[in-house]
Amino acid sequence: MMCDECGVRPATIHLTTFADGEKKEKNLCATCLTKYKMNLPAMDLTNLAGILGGFIEKALSGKKEEDDTAYSAVCESCGLDYKQFKRNGMLGCADCYKAFREPLEEMLSRMHGNAQHVGRIPGGMNSQVSLRLQIDKLKQQLARAISEEEYEKAAVLRDQIRNLQAELKVKTEVGEGSAHE
Amino acid sequence: MNKYPMAPESDVVVSCRVRLARNYADIPFYTKMSEENAKETISRALKSLQSANINGMYRLFPMSELSDTERRMLVEKHLISLDLISNKEKAAALISTGETVSIMINEEDHIRIQGLLPGLQLEKAAQLAFHADDILSKNAPIAFDSKWGYLTACPTNAGTGLRASALVHLPAITVTKQMGAVIQAFGKIGFTVRGLYGEGTEAEGSLYQLSNQTAMGRSEEDVIRSLIDACQQVAEQERAARKSLIERDQDAFIDKMMRSVGILLNARLLDEKEFMRLMSDVRLAAGVGVINAPIAAIDELIQRMQPASLSSLAEASLTGRDLMLLRASEVRSSLSSLIKDSDTLFSEEIK
Numbered sequence: 396m397m398c399d400e401c402g403v404r405p406a407t408i409h410l411t412t413f414a415d416g417e418k419k420e421k422n423l424c425a426t427c428l429t430k431y432k433m434n435l436p437a438m439d440l441t442n443l444a445g446i447l448g449g450f451i452e453k454a455l456s457g458k459k460e461e462d463d464t465a466y467s468a469v470c471e472s473c474g475l476d477y478k479q480f481k482r483n484g485m486l487g488c489a490d491c492y493k494a495f496r497e498p499l500e501e502m503l504s505r506m507h508g509n510a511q512h513v514g515r516i517p518g519g520m521n522s523q524v525s526l527r528l529q530i531d532k533l534k535q536q537l538a539r540a541i542s543e544e545e546y547e548k549a550a551v552l553r554d555q556i557r558n559l560q561a562e563l564k565v566k567t568e569v570g571e572g573s574a575h576e
Numbered sequence: 577m578n579k580y581p582m583a584p585e586s587d588v589v590v591s592c593r594v595r596l597a598r599n600y601a602d603i604p605f606y607t608k609m610s611e612e613n614a615k616e617t618i619s620r621a622l623k624s625l626q627s628a629n630i631n632g633m634y635r636l637f638p639m640s641e642l643s644d645t646e647r648r649m650l651v652e653k654h655l656i657s658l659d660l661i662s663n664k665e666k667a668a669a670l671i672s673t674g675e676t677v678s679i680m681i682n683e684e685d686h687i688r689i690q691g692l693l694p695g696l697q698l699e700k701a702a703q704l705a706f707h708a709d710d711i712l713s714k715n716a717p718i719a720f721d722s723k724w725g726y727l728t729a730c731p732t733n734a735g736t737g738l739r740a741s742a743l744v745h746l747p748a749i750t751v752t753k754q755m756g757a758v759i760q761a762f763g764k765i766g767f768t769v770r771g772l773y774g775e776g777t778e779a780e781g782s783l784y785q786l787s788n789q790t791a792m793g794r795s796e797e798d799v800i801r802s803l804i805d806a807c808q809q810v811a812e813q814e815r816a817a818r819k820s821l822i823e824r825d826q827d828a829f830i831d832k833m834m835r836s837v838g839i840l841l842n843a844r845l846l847d848e849k850e851f852m853r854l855m856s857d858v859r860l861a862a863g864v865g866v867i868n869a870p871i872a873a874i875d876e877l878i879q880r881m882q883p884a885s886l887s888s889l890a891e892a893s894l895t896g897r898d899l900m901l902l903r904a905s906e907v908r909s910s911l912s913s914l915i916k917d918s919d920t921l922f923s924e925e926i927k
């Protein structure tokens with residue numbers, strides 16, 4: 396997605412503002428956000444659902460600028476310069492994550508707190524997640540069936556849940572554990 | 577027999593979507609990608625489908641081989657993004673026959689899988705997307721880091737690479753000025769709300785897109801489950817607001833709905849904005865039973881009346897006045913047949 400203001404750089408933040416009870420939304424790049432903020436001194440930044448989070452706030456206060464000029468690195472695999480990444484927000488290849496590990500670590504922790512992936516891993520996790528979601532849904536239906544005294548329906552649902560739980564158990568034991576721990 | 581099956585919660589939730597971003601570890605991302613690389617990602621994806629023997633269920637759309645109208649029509653159907661079109665020299669899409677799964681290749685990421693269904697069926701949409709993900713990532717070197725999860729071209733998507741979203745129709749919440757509160761409540765639990773049509777102030781047609789803001793630190797099921805809960809809550813809130821509008825002044829409520837129906841049944845020139853605004857009333861009227869028309873048919877009509885879809889119907893690239901003329905005439909005939917046998921038009925009982 397391109398920046399709504401300049402249309403040249405990719406948008407890195409999604410800005411929502413309220414003025415007179417009216418909601419306004421814009422997708423901006425860091426450069427235009429700075430300009431935008433100067434033009435609208437009264438703008439409420441509390442709703443700034445910044446994709447880059449605190450990254451931008453620091454950029455606005457000018458502090459981050461210094462830190463960044465100090466940092467320089469080039470990804471050997473794709474040739475991307477860290478400064479280029481800073482300009483357009485896009486990495487050149489998977490190895491960029493290694494080449495720029497340090498600043499990315501900082502940025503991702505600022506966005507997410509402790510930046511640690513939780514969830515699926517590649518290579519045949521075989522939809523453990525969707526199995527769990529299915530089980531969840533059936534459990535909701537079961538509770539409803541019981542509260543509505545539809546016991547036959549409840550029995551069918553209970554069997555379905557049991558089958559899915561067995562399937563899930565097999566999958567977990569085959570070593571398709573989730574990525575975190 | 578029913579041409580328009582009723583999707584869950586469809587009086588409020590129009591459609592839902594689960595998107596997964598994936599990249600091959602050994603191929604540069606989009607900004608550094610050569611033409612050879614671009615061909616390689618497309619052929620890898622095709623090969624994965626072939627080896628799972630499901631390639632027959634998908635159709636390949638190389639963006640460069642489609643007309644502008646054909647490309648924009650896919651966007652109007654939410655099957656591809658505008659970004660995929662701007663990458664048209666290198667990009668392609670694989671779309672399942674039922675149009676419930678779309679795999680965008682060489683968008684911002686090498687692969688973007690989408691499961692897309694009407695109403696609130698996020699579990700099923702997730703199942704569709706995960707199934708395709710399992711197939712595409714089997715024996716393929718997918719860019720992944722044990723700490724940062726799936727690695728994406730823009731680091732903001734790294735983690736699960738998941739975006740779960742729902743398109744919701746909130747006319748009563750909008751008119752009772754509760755939208756600000758809804759946006760804040762969603763923000764607190766990590767979801768963004770944005771208007772679908774029109775920019776800035778009010779979403780044209782009271783259609784809003786809800787989606788998760790970040791992709792790291794929360795599992796897929798956690799995000800999807802909380803979006804389901806949030807959608808159910810906002811649907812309840814919308815229904816309560818509809819009820820209170822009707823209770824406040826039933827005659828005025830029905831009057832407003834039926835005036836919109838009247839304009840749509842008689843207009844000769846309809847621009848997109850006005851059309852969306854009036855159809856929002858029609859959708860609301862059907863949702864509360866003021867008129868007897870299947871909501872799925874109304875949603876289909878809305879989609880068919882978008883510019884590219886109309887151009888495709890006319891087999892010519894229409895603009896401006898021509899679009900307005902054709903839209904008005906199509907709406908007159910489609911809507912009158914939709915609500916022709918409507919026996920609840922002036923029903924006493926409104927749910």
Ligand SMILES: [Zn+2]
Nearest residue numbers: 398401424427
């Ligand atoms: Zn900009």
Ligand SMILES: [Zn+2]
Nearest residue numbers: 470473488491
């Ligand atoms: Zn690189």
